[in-house]
Amino acid sequence: MHQPTDALASPRFTGVRTFARLPHVPEIAGADVAIHGMPWDGGTSFRSGSRFGPEAIRSMSALLRPYNPAVGVMVFGNLSVVDAGDAPTVPGYIEHTLPRIEEFVSGIIDRGAIPLGMGGDHSVALAELRAVAKRHGPVAYVQLDAHHDLWDAYNGLPYNHGTFAKRAIEEGLIDPAKSLQAGQRGSLYGPDDYEVAADLGIRLVPWQELRHWTPAQFGEAVEKRAGDAPLFLSFDIDFVDPGVAPGTGTPEVGGPSADQALDFVRALKGRNLIGGDVVEVAPQYDGPGQQTALMAANVLYEMLSLIALRRA
């Protein structure tokens, strides 16, 4: 079973950086979960740089240990996990990049592993969703994010990190009736911006509402919509307060603390997670302490915990 290098025997700052010091296994054979990078930032509307997000998350994930006391599960003892490396991308050409990421993620799924991705800007989720929908049909979809990414177009062109979720609904990758977005905040283009979610059939819980919910309430809202359907969880790091996670491209002030943000992920306990990602980590804008990349590594760790808990 694929396990991380033991930190008590070999210091955590040693070794070629893979996620959580897991073995780098491009062929993925026999893994329950494959962590993979999607180094692409061509769909970014403000600050680029998330093409180095996977490198940064790998670097800080060296701090992860096998057992998660917050939810009481042995993550790496129960799951065989690998770092599958990075999907190929083509700088400057979003329409050539998305199919390559899709194919890469499909390769993971075809080998029987659950894909957990490290972005890369959020447009990569369209590729991931194409891959998971190819296997599972329209999936339940939960998006924790300061933005809904349901805009129609920028400059009249269809693909970028602010439009991908609308595309995913249009392409039938997501079942909106089973899906939910939460955490949206910040200024908008107009008073109807949030209504587009209702029009498309997906539930939207803005941060102004979510901040008054308990994690349990959030978990129930997701359970009510998604039930046991195959569920893809997309976590945009800008969901978190930029005071905590400044290293991202389109920060919106306010938002959950680190504890709150992790609690919302933990609230999905019991759901049928068949894929997920953490996106929009732009290490150029992170502090020298790389707190944003560390946060992202921990979010992925909580996703691994959800999978381990369900399998346990």
Added chain:
Amino acid sequence: MHQPTDALASPRFTGVRTFARLPHVPEIAGADVAIHGMPWDGGTSFRSGSRFGPEAIRSMSALLRPYNPAVGVMVFGNLSVVDAGDAPTVPGYIEHTLPRIEEFVSGIIDRGAIPLGMGGDHSVALAELRAVAKRHGPVAYVQLDAHHDLWDAYNGLPYNHGTFAKRAIEEGLIDPAKSLQAGQRGSLYGPDDYEVAADLGIRLVPWQELRHWTPAQFGEAVEKRAGDAPLFLSFDIDFVDPGVAPGTGTPEVGGPSADQALDFVRALKGRNLIGGDVVEVAPQYDGPGQQTALMAANVLYEMLSLIALRRA
């Protein structure tokens, strides 16, 4: 009507940086509100650098969009807003600088616009208050700040960012009976430091007290004092927890989160805002993600929202 450049047509990282991508209109003609910079840091007692505050706030304000969902108002659709550029300053000479800022702000008021300023260290507020008092008489004054700035002198000299509020009361620019300061915290020179506020007739709500208030309670406390009097709101960015807003000259640990801080501003809904500012942004001490400048841009956006709501 003066409006920002449309971000769906032209990416937000393009163009000469003005506040919120608004037109740069030094003559101000026909504007409801004029955003302006006050690049001065000569009154700083610890870390200088806020002379570059206006540049940093302008840079991050590119992320602002027209509609504010938190309070439900179309900011730029209802108001004509311009970036009036920067007031002149004279490095090294505070007594020559304050009159120049005062004259600049008076020019805005004379043209019928509400001035919203970007600091610069807090001593600039004395110049702004001189300008607004010239028009409105002694104003109601609300200061959200980790410090009360009511000290008498540093080194025996009268003007700097720790003494300006006392000067403003002494000069009759502020009506202390209608005014309130909130958020003060951190170590002091002696046990009587906060009593000077009472002695001067202004209410002071230290952070140790304010942190237990709801925003509504704060709004009521301001309403009770200020009623519908012309009100100037001065927001020192060091009001916010330095974990969230580190880019400032005299940080005090603790303080509100970004959400809390914005809520306190929003609580002034209904008041008669005739001027305001955000001061003490020192971008040299901000993180690479410029989260402090972004916070400041959003505070100004909430002030614009207060004005738009009252006019709606």
Added chain:
Amino acid sequence: MHQPTDALASPRFTGVRTFARLPHVPEIAGADVAIHGMPWDGGTSFRSGSRFGPEAIRSMSALLRPYNPAVGVMVFGNLSVVDAGDAPTVPGYIEHTLPRIEEFVSGIIDRGAIPLGMGGDHSVALAELRAVAKRHGPVAYVQLDAHHDLWDAYNGLPYNHGTFAKRAIEEGLIDPAKSLQAGQRGSLYGPDDYEVAADLGIRLVPWQELRHWTPAQFGEAVEKRAGDAPLFLSFDIDFVDPGVAPGTGTPEVGGPSADQALDFVRALKGRNLIGGDVVEVAPQYDGPGQQTALMAANVLYEMLSLIALRRA
């Protein structure tokens, strides 16, 4: 009586940097408290750099003033405090370094002053505890920290920042029955990791539990265990949320805000503090605003306040 330089007469950015601008008095004569540095990072398991922690804390402590309004005590008016300089260390040789720090701290105690230390990685606390136990016998011990530091060995070797607390219990420096650790969080090596505390007789309150306590509850829990016994308080800066205090070697996401963290220290009011430290400040990983060092300076200031309050 040793007092800081007056900031109203001489700007706080002037002068050779000592803690809170106190006199640098290596001989310590006549001081109630001696602040001292322990520039050592050889016991660090991930990011080194805390050897420059004392310099950074001294730099930001220039912002401290004499009176603490949060607890209502004149700190520097009631106490004679000095900066005793730094303990000697030997890079690369932990077994030669610890005795030198111990001797240095013993020198402070022998001159009748309470030692408050600035780390340095947490392994220095073993040296401090050896010094205080030599005078006071096994002490009550409170550790606010994201880690319990009760692991047995790294690479089969006994001394580093993750094992020192176990060594301290084994050496009889701490009375576990009077002691308590709080704030532990983050991933672990296995499900039994926290049980080692119970096995060793020390109480452990993980962050998942502590976050639901009031400061008063924490104060009572400490009082119940420690009573009036001589108490050493060790504050690892990684106890605080890395969003607030990123400048540290082994950050764990989540944790208390600055206000919460200070409240937990203030809750020890009335206890018999005979020593303390703040450790693990690594300024290389702090933001440009040095918010972590400022936080550490304030934690030491709250410890001084506890001593001043008890003596008042």
Added chain:
Amino acid sequence: MHQPTDALASPRFTGVRTFARLPHVPEIAGADVAIHGMPWDGGTSFRSGSRFGPEAIRSMSALLRPYNPAVGVMVFGNLSVVDAGDAPTVPGYIEHTLPRIEEFVSGIIDRGAIPLGMGGDHSVALAELRAVAKRHGPVAYVQLDAHHDLWDAYNGLPYNHGTFAKRAIEEGLIDPAKSLQAGQRGSLYGPDDYEVAADLGIRLVPWQELRHWTPAQFGEAVEKRAGDAPLFLSFDIDFVDPGVAPGTGTPEVGGPSADQALDFVRALKGRNLIGGDVVEVAPQYDGPGQQTALMAANVLYEMLSLIALRRA
């Protein structure tokens, strides 16, 4: 005549940032030269971020004054210069972006001004060259750059910052017989990499050769090829040693010092400069002192000086 704001009357850190504090004149009327930004980094093969290059160059160009003593010309007294703002771009879509930049630059040329561009990654030069060739036919072309950018394709796709120069030759925008590239260094894909230049008819002077030339020799080599033909000068900031100019996407160690680099530009005195640019400034990777952006601003200033000298 369009002139910068006077720095002796108004401090250089004041005002909305335009190049050299020149007026922002989008319509360009009556200008001899129009400085403009091309905020695009979608053609970048390694580190993105140059979409913020124009903002950074504008910021540091505030230090420029009217007279250039190195070449003895009054730059702003002899030339009417404006900041024309930024060309539109479409993140993620290089094939939609290049025509928009081309149209923008054509607009400048059509109004009778010489375009001097601020990149943006080097792929923008293809758009500029299309615009200048539309007016002037195939131009003489000088490229100071650590790379020749004559590769055929990346990932089988034609447009990016490493292939644009080959495209420009293929499209007949450049007359290779009149053109020269200099400064190339660093590792290559194979021993034939530099021969492609000869195959395409353009002269290539690698840094290993150029470093032994005087500026005068370089000037003569350019004169010999270009004579008085319309000449476009493209200056990739990675031409300069990354010790001096680290803020760029694909740095190559070694290269000219700042003095040397400026001398090579000055050596073009007398040539018929009809356009130029400075590209690949990525401020996220610059030092806090923004030395790379300052270098870029000075290179543009030397280009302005070349134009002023020729007109004088």
Added chain:
Amino acid sequence: MHQPTDALASPRFTGVRTFARLPHVPEIAGADVAIHGMPWDGGTSFRSGSRFGPEAIRSMSALLRPYNPAVGVMVFGNLSVVDAGDAPTVPGYIEHTLPRIEEFVSGIIDRGAIPLGMGGDHSVALAELRAVAKRHGPVAYVQLDAHHDLWDAYNGLPYNHGTFAKRAIEEGLIDPAKSLQAGQRGSLYGPDDYEVAADLGIRLVPWQELRHWTPAQFGEAVEKRAGDAPLFLSFDIDFVDPGVAPGTGTPEVGGPSADQALDFVRALKGRNLIGGDVVEVAPQYDGPGQQTALMAANVLYEMLSLIALRRA
């Protein structure tokens, strides 16, 4: 005799930071040389921050050892040197600050020590020159600097870092016939800017000329003018190429390398140095490696060497 702490016995990162780990002796008794800080940046025309210059130089000067092999002299073995602390300053009030610095420096001179100052912006040199001229009469003056600082006024006001040298000549503090400025470069306000030097009687050697001189030629030029007259050497850190020393307020591209810059100082061997300074270190703009502060510390070390050599 005052000597630094021995680095072979106590690591250089330990101890309260003083220049070169020398004793902090405010009373200066018995010292040959007194290093002192002048934390003032109110005379800065662009980037403020040099009030923290003395702290940064002290921090990096920990790397200095007693013997200077480049010139073959035991610096600390031959000279008794102390760190005299910082001169008092009054933020915002240049006309109150200069007399305080003057008095502080006079105190050093009156106690028989040579003052070597750490700036602070260059306006502090006016205060230093007033102090030395009070003792020595008009002095020979050498200024290594990218600017001549002979402008008449900014905003019509007399004192700042760009005008102080003119003031010093006008006040008769400097004997221009014995003085020389070198290294000036960068853009100017007009073609006559350098002629003001000749008009005032001081020799000016611009960088375009100096860069072709050997250090020996420079030494001879100074010797020719100054002979054995009391000489004050003022070294503006912006004399050095900003690639090497980016941490300063008004950088000008180009300029000497570190080796060249030190050679120009060493060339003053034999001169009668009675005072000196290094100014304009702004650590906020330095790289994380603090290379500018290290350079400044070494320039002061070379000045100490000049004094030691002359006394040897």
Added chain:
Amino acid sequence: MHQPTDALASPRFTGVRTFARLPHVPEIAGADVAIHGMPWDGGTSFRSGSRFGPEAIRSMSALLRPYNPAVGVMVFGNLSVVDAGDAPTVPGYIEHTLPRIEEFVSGIIDRGAIPLGMGGDHSVALAELRAVAKRHGPVAYVQLDAHHDLWDAYNGLPYNHGTFAKRAIEEGLIDPAKSLQAGQRGSLYGPDDYEVAADLGIRLVPWQELRHWTPAQFGEAVEKRAGDAPLFLSFDIDFVDPGVAPGTGTPEVGGPSADQALDFVRALKGRNLIGGDVVEVAPQYDGPGQQTALMAANVLYEMLSLIALRRA
């Protein structure tokens, strides 16, 4: 044959970071050269942090391509090279760490590959030299370094980065008569500091002398001493001017430019290189552009070129 991933097919920012994107092959089978990391900074006398040097060098080495035009050799086409990962280390225990590194390097040599190491502080070279001497006997040794590292002890203890070279001679790992150190500069403990080299029989060429040599002269000096003996080349990154390579622990101002430094390595063409390293890269002190790590990657690339040239 082990080769890097092709950058024309897969962008250089993708993939798990290994040196030059080479395969990570811990078993080393069939490689001509094995690049390996030595993440250890416990022997550092000033700024720690070089334990993250290998990670930083790997990150920036992604920019390397197969062909080296400066010396005309296909590096990766001629050599089979792997990234062997990192040697084990034990933080805090230098005497336990050195044997583990030695064993790791011996493993590489035993498998027939040439070890090229990435530091780590310079004390790791003692371990490397023990490994190479075990195979080759006392080797010829060339050290490019700002320091000679021939001091006897710090704090009376034998092993650290300033003493290792003396230890290596004492242990008979180096044949001093065949060896040479060059580049030493900066202040020293006393006038005899450099004479210790002569006393130990090794030639020392200080930077004050070396800066006047051509690379060819340096090559001849090495050839004269080492001839065709097995030669180990140790390159301390602080050899390079800190303006170019600031990211290191004990910088000394002055020193070679990047071009000069590479030329000195290239001058060893023809020598019998049987091992080498680049040490003292501390990325915490590097600029955001990571120019120091890039320089280090290129130095290793030149060492690979020397090996490829000799085998060609």
